[in-house]
Amino acid sequence: MKSAKLQRIIFCCLCIPLFWACQPGVVYQKHQNISSEGWHYRDGILFDVSIEDTLSLHELYLDIRNTTDYAYSNLFLFMEIEFPDNRVLRDTIECILADRRGQWTGKGFGSVRSNRFLFRDDVWFPADGSYQFRVYHGMRHEQLEGLSNVGIRIEKK
Secondary structure, eight states, X not given: OHHHHHHHHHHHHHHHHHHHHHSOEEEEEEEEEOOTTOEETTOOEEEEEEEOOSSSEEEEEEEEEEETTOOOSEEEEEEEEXXXXXXXXXXXXXXXOBOTTSOBOSBOSTTEEEEEEEEEEEEEOSSOXXXXXXXXXXXXXXXXXXXXXXXXXXXXX
């Protein structure tokens, strides 16, 4: 009886790493809070990411946390990615935070919602080193209210 129980415990301990191996490999994940006074369009949110793997493909995600006080159904963002050799890639991203009926998307309850958006798929980093990701809001108002934080997540495919 004790032997069978011990075998089950050992079996479970051996299976746990297999389940972890099936999960995506998170290379980088960080969130930065936005002041309760709002986010000024000139205030870029900086993420400094050290990349060592230049062979694998990656997925880049943006995490947005907003309150139900956010006045819009979408959010335009400008992303600048500075490579180790100082080249800069710029892109514009639209994040849909509410559907056509005005219902907030994402997870959460109460007055806070969290969304994850796939920004780029099959990304290959050509050189190892420090990549700087800067995120600016691209909405029509200088000071944007109703956002609580912005994050970046990089996963190995």
